[in-house]
Amino acid sequence: MAPPENIPVATYLFKRLHELGVRGVHGGDFNLTALDLLPDAGLYWVGNCNELNSAYAADGYARIKGISALITTFGVGELSALAGVAGSFSEHVPVVHIVGIPNTISQRNGLLLHHTLGNGDYTVFQNMSRNISVTSTILNDPHRAASEIDRVLSTCWARARPVYIGLPTDIVLKEIPATHLNTPLDLNLPENEPETESEVVNEIARLIYNSKNTIILADACAIRHRVLDELHELVEKTHLPSFVSPMGKGAVNEELKAYGGVYVGDVSRDEVRQHVDHAELILYVGGLQSDFNSGGFTYRIAKKNTVEFHSDHMKIRYSEFPGIQMQPVLRKLLDKLDYSKIQRHPIPDISNTIPSSVQESDSQEINHAWLWPRVGQWLREGDVVITETGTSNFGILETRFPKDVTAISQVLWGSIGYSVGALQGAALACKEKYPERRVILFVGDGSLQLTVQEISTMIRHGLKPIIPLTKRHRYTIERIIHGMKATYNDIQPWNHIGLLNVFGADSSNAKSYQCESKTALENLLKDEKFSSAPYIQLVEIFMPWQDAPRALIKVGEVAAKLNSGT
Template sequence: MHMMIGDFLARRLTEMGLRHIFGVPGDFNLSFLEQINARDDLAFIGNTNELNASYAADGYARTSGLSGVITTWGVGDMSAIGGLAGSYAERLPIVHITGLPPLYAVESRALLHHTLADGGYGNIGRCMAEFTVAQTRLTPENAVTEIDRVLQACWRERRPVHIQVPSDITHLEIEVPQTPLTLAEPTGDSRQVARAVEQIVIKLNAAKAPVLLIDADADRYGVAADLAALSEKCGIPYASLLPGKAILDETGAFYLGGYAGAASRPDVREAVEGSDCLIGIGARFTDTSSGFFTHQISTESYIDLRAHDVSIGREPIAAAPIKAVVQGVLSQVQAASRPAPQKPAQAAVPTAKSEDGLTHKTLWPRIGQFFRPDDVIIGEAGSSHTALSGMTLPKGSTYIAQPVWGAIGYTLPALFGSQLGQLSRRHLLFIGDGSIQLTVQELSSILRHKLKPIIFLINNQGYTVERMILGEHSPYNDIAQWRYTELPAVFNAEAPVMTRVVETVGQLEETLSTLHNNEHAALIELKLPMLDAPEALKKFGAVVADYDYGPWGPRNASQRS
């Protein structure tokens, strides 16, 4: 079977399950884009810039399983690299394809535009190698084997890969296999899997207080349903680290809450750290997910399930993939009946007069009542993510944030990608005024594609999360004040968008009531006091300042003599 190289690459992408691919056109990728445009099973989605394209691809992968982004050589790649690094940190499978100058130009070291004009063509690959798990430069000789190798690595590791496609080879014909690409999960060594399952089952059957600790890999490797079944079969409570929020049902009887070391609720911390059989699902104890490394996990009672291997206490077991192990444990462990953990009473929505000015204290409980099952809820770094991470989200909801990489501005283009991949679900974005100014152009893409998200824009006059750390009134935390509700008309004059400016509790309640039946996109500007913040963010700011600057840092100037 013979196919053109670009057609074969596009075919492999669709065989992976890709339906949309994001990016920005440039002269070195146009020949490949023509081949994509000729297909009816793969659509190119243009973005306003390459950074936004990589963020959109990230969001798409979170609700659709995997994604792709196309850039042009040099300038496009370097613009996208920040988003790809975030996808690497947050463990998301993204296929990055860049249009390379023609092979003859590369081989002759031609001084072309979009290069450093030094004849070198290895610099982009070296940069991308730091943030991808596999890289390749296609040639007619290697295209078949390299495309399959790199795409398999993307899926196996759930992380980005980098493919360079010279502009003059996309339409060259080569011999290709007729068999489709299959993304099979590694099965590991059956003896190692059996060994891991046996030891975990023994520990679970003997445990008096087992706990599951959920992180992002539970979603990335498709074991969330198995873990939910394991919890139900054995009466095992489960808690989540920040990246694992809402992967398992937060309204379930055995959900403990979020765990973050000393920043946890006391009962959650006691259950996790006091467990005699704590099973971590891809758990990574980063600064933000561990309460700045205040977690106290006993090595002896800890079982660490990672993507491709396991540690049980101090014993490592290689070639034991997470899915095979979880499913083995689920099938072999004894059913057990344990009482569901007692949960603190749900806090009442604070009373307020209709004319009272809006604050974080009055805002978030009312937002919590606005949520409904199966929502996709997106929290921007800072006030929004801090508040949302402490709330119980509805059954079936998906929570999208970037707690590891933490790039501000990420969530608006991520919303675009996520909603394009899941059109049937309601999407709600909570983003600050400082963050939206970084990536606001992607609002035009959202409206151009007739998407209907609800965007809550928190306007508190600058970088509140930074003010909580340092510089409450310093000018570096100030930003320009925009007329945010006029932006939809600027970006798409014909799109019907509900816009409101909300300053009081009464205005918020009336707006939320209207939004329940709204059939259009919405941009709601929430005006909050500059130094108002969720209580958890105020505590977080002080901890970060102490960690970053030490006891003699600028926050503690009065202590210096």
């Protein structure tokens, strides 16, 4: 059968999303007519409990699949999702936000429809999204729909940030030529200016040859802007000591001898901080120096010692090169370097060894000094590890990952509750593309209360995450920053052991555990059935309420000073 000559605008949009690798489409409220067309493009509707959760889920999905799609309705739906979309913008995550909006006639006549502000202005919500989208469009003209969809989607992919597409109800079924789909989306980055690029590559090579102590520091944008292949090759060919930031965790294969640990300025382990602070040359790939990512801005990275690789510019010491992108620079540098001329220094020994003082203690309390090295021992190659904006974000810094572990966290935007939605999206993406990978969420009982409904979405889609939940009846990260005993940091205790049943899980395909001692948790981690992740599992881990990871305590001290202005 010959392919159709014309297809609906919405089908064209969905087929382009399919071309980019999207299969599951997230959302909490929607344009129903458009959703009817999803199967025609090989897509399916996920259906989240609310729009904010769906935005978090789309973020998690995109971090696994490379891009995601989120559909909400006009006004009330899209605004509910914006806190999540803003987080994706902040952290360089490509999410396509599609909004079902009123028909073009209602827009022209300024009708006072439901979900509007009652002022006849149909551009107000698009304008609200402009500062958290790299580009946007309203598909009011079907004749321009294909070119606008292609432009916006290509920009989303290339810039690795959210975009906004308004889809009016009367445009959904308007037909346009299907032949546009015969030309693939142009996802290529524009070429660097050759002469400038050559000068940049030559200068970086010269600095490396002349340095007696060069290190590599990988940060968030190395992951988001898709230079991990080049980064891995650089680490493996140079054998230079390689470190990551909290947001860059997982960017470097931590099984390599060259891996030196997590650098967080003054919050780092002493041996890591000393090594980075005293480097003669730092190759800083994809840097994003936010407060929590840099130990409260305590990075000791001097411009005179640093080469910065970014998605849209390069910096070499005191000189900046706008428009020179890091991916082609890294590729040409790898081809040019004479690796025999590179000098190397020994690196810190970072392991998952539990401190002897903790290991030898008779206490059965599960504390952070014991938990995180033990988690590092339990993790497996290829795991996806999600940590909540809070205690676990800092605890995971004390682990050394196996090969190919993907770390998902929200260190910069820092929205409490993000991780549960992100877990749903990441687990769904893995089900589609990497079904053999375990997906694990470390979350506190306080954070869970914000987005707990998404556990029901996970159950509905047959997802199999492992959810270790630390139970302490309070917001620990807030207490560390301010108000250790303040009642405003308390929460209502829940009966977590019954949550999976509350959300309708079949007891034969779901299980909950309680671990109140090291022995209980140790036995669970050694249980192969549990560790094989056969179905969704929740583990309630009881911990001392005042205990916190080493890094969080130090960051809390810095954050308290920054907040007070001292």
